[in-house]
Amino acid sequence: MTTADYSRLVPTADGGSRFDEVSIPFELKNFAPPAQPFSVSPLSEAIECGFLHLPVGWYGEMHPSPIRMWIFVLQGSMKFEASNGDTREIRPGSALLLEDTVGRGHVSRVLSDTAVILAVVRLSGT
Numbered sequence: 001m002t003t004a005d006y007s008r009l010v011p012t013a014d015g016g017s018r019f020d021e022v023s024i025p026f027e028l029k030n031f032a033p034p035a036q037p038f039s040v041s042p043l044s045e046a047i048e049c050g051f052l053h054l055p056v057g058w059y060g061e062m063h064p065s066p067i068r069m070w071i072f073v074l075q076g077s078m079k080f081e082a083s084n085g086d087t088r089e090i091r092p093g094s095a096l097l098l099e100d101t102v103g104r105g106h107v108s109r110v111l112s113d114t115a116v117i118l119a120v121v122r123l124s125g126t
Contacts, residue, residue, distance in 0.1 A: 001025055001027075002025070002026040002039050003024060003025050004023070004026070004041070005022070005023050006021070006022050006024070006094075006096065007019050007020070007022075007088050008020050008022050008099055009080065009082060009096070009097070009098050009099060009105075009106050011064075011101070011102050012083070012084070012103065015103040015104055016082070016083030016084055016104050017064075017082040017083045017100040017104065017105055017106050018083075018084050018086060019082050019086050022097060024041045024042075025041065025042070026040060026041050027040060027041075044123060045123070045124050046121050046122065047122045047123065047124055049120060049121045049122065050119075051117060051119055051120065052071070052116075052117070053115055053116070054078070054110050054115060054116040055110070055115050056114065057110060058109065058110045058116070059107075059108075059110075060107065060108040060109065062083065062105055062107050063105045063106070064100055064101050064102055064103060064104070064105030064106075065098035065099070065100050065101050065106075066101070067101065067122050067123075068098065068099050068101055068122070068124070069097075069120050069121060069122050069123060070095055070096070070097050070120070070123065071090075071095065071096050071118045071119070071120055072094075072120075072121075073090050073091055073092050073093065073094050073095070073116065073117075073118060074092060075092060075114060075115065075116060075117040076110060076111075076115055076117065077090065077091045077092075077110075077116070078090050078109060078111055078112075078116055079108070079109050080096065080107070080108050081108070082100075082106050083103070099125075
């Protein structure tokens, strides 16, 4: 079975955050007939979507995610640091699921010498 693997930030019992991995399975479906079948993941309910623009040098000190959301990098690169010190860099074509809506949260910063543009999809659950 084909899967897509991504990181997510989740809250911990001590009020901090950590990275976890999420594996999204795909199943061959006749999704858009008469086009040929292709692999599709389960669809999740989305509440809102939009875009974020973070300027060069932007730094977000320790903070929880304001909403439960997927972020998809369209331009630039960022680093996210969980409260336990683990880090992930995200670049164009990558995604991160932010679920650390309670507790201390995470640190995030723009790494690139260009602004970061993110597509954001708000999920139910907070």
